[in-house]
Structures are given as structure tokens and as C-alpha cells.
Amino acid sequence: MPTRLTLRLDFETGRRLGPGKVALLEAIGSTGSIAAAGRAFGMSYRRAWLLVHELNRMFDRPLIEARGGGRNGGGADLTSLGKQVIALYRSAESKMRKSAGAEVKRIERSLATSD
């Protein structure tokens, strides 16, 4: 199935979690830096920081923790809750792909082949 299925969550609190924020979290985990993670998505430093702030306020504990100071101006790590939220979101996505696969294949069959 070549179609990409994406999941967005709109919480009762008015906050949202979708593919953009989750990808940013993953990139912070792999780069250890909010700035580097933002750059990977063509995001300004300010924009990445604002998203991190929003993500941290969305949950009852932070998802990202800044490491202070040091030669390279510190960095950032995912907390255990941060890792858990990523894992749960990716697992939900994967289950969604399996369960909705038949419908999506039927939609694909009626797509125009050229533009």
C-alpha cells in the first residue's frame, strides 16, 4: 500500500499531537539538540523551542529536558515520558495502518493514474 496514513490526535484540552511534533521529538532524541532537530525540518530555533515548550506543557511531566551549559551550550534529552509518548503514537499509527488497510486499498483503486 503506497499511501501514507497519518494520525492526528485532538485532545479534550484543546491541544494537538500529530506527525510534525512526534517527528520533532524523535529528532531531539537522536540528535540530543533542539536546534539540530529543528534544523532537520527547516525550522527556526525559535519555532523549535516554542514547540518543545508546548509539548512540555501539554503533559503532566516534561517530554524534553534541557541539559545545561558546557562547551557546546548544552543540549536536550527525551525524558522517559517523552520516549513513551513517541512509542505509543507510533504503535497507534501502525495499528491504524493495519486496521484501515482494506479501505485504503479500495480508495487507491479509484485514484486517477496521472495528473
Add this chain to the structure above:
Amino acid sequence: MPTRLTLRLDFETGRRLGPGKVALLEAIGSTGSIAAAGRAFGMSYRRAWLLVHELNRMFDRPLIEARGGGRNGGGADLTSLGKQVIALYRSAESKMRKSAGAEVKRIERSLATSD
């Protein structure tokens, strides 16, 4: 589960189908009018027409057919493919909600209760 789960499809052709377009299709079906359906979402007539045009080109047959002329300037109907695409998308969404429910409930439990 108070969280709303939304599905977005990114097709290999570069086209997308998500909650906005599907809701517009449904509104065309219930109002029999592209203009009225657009108004229901605060959309300009032009914007609604462009989305209809895009939806019709996305598939190998049209999803929406204009009814010509008449006293009220005609109207629009969903084709059988239009109805089928809506039904398949809504069924995929409903399966997704069931299959990803446990993960979403676990994410909900860590949400901050107040802003």
C-alpha cells in the same frame, strides 16, 4: 475516549484526502449545493469550487456532478464513487479509532489537566 482521532491519506500521486475534503463532500451530499456546503465551513464559493475540482481530478471518475441551470442556478450531487469514497474513509476512521484506542487512552492519562 474524549480525544478525536483524525486520519489523513497521502497518496503516491501527491494528492491528499483528509477530514476537510471529506466533510465538504458530505455537506455537498446533504445540501445539494457546492456553495451552501462551502458556506457551512466558512469557505468562499471559489475555494469550495477549487476543492471540488481537485477532488474530481484526484480520482478516475468524478465524485461530484453539477446539475445544470434551473431557477436556483442548479446544484450539485455526489456520484456513486463520491458516496463510496466517503463511506470508505469513514469506515477506515472508525476502524482506526478502535484499533488505536488503547494507545490513545494511555497517552491521555499523562496529559496535563489544566493549561
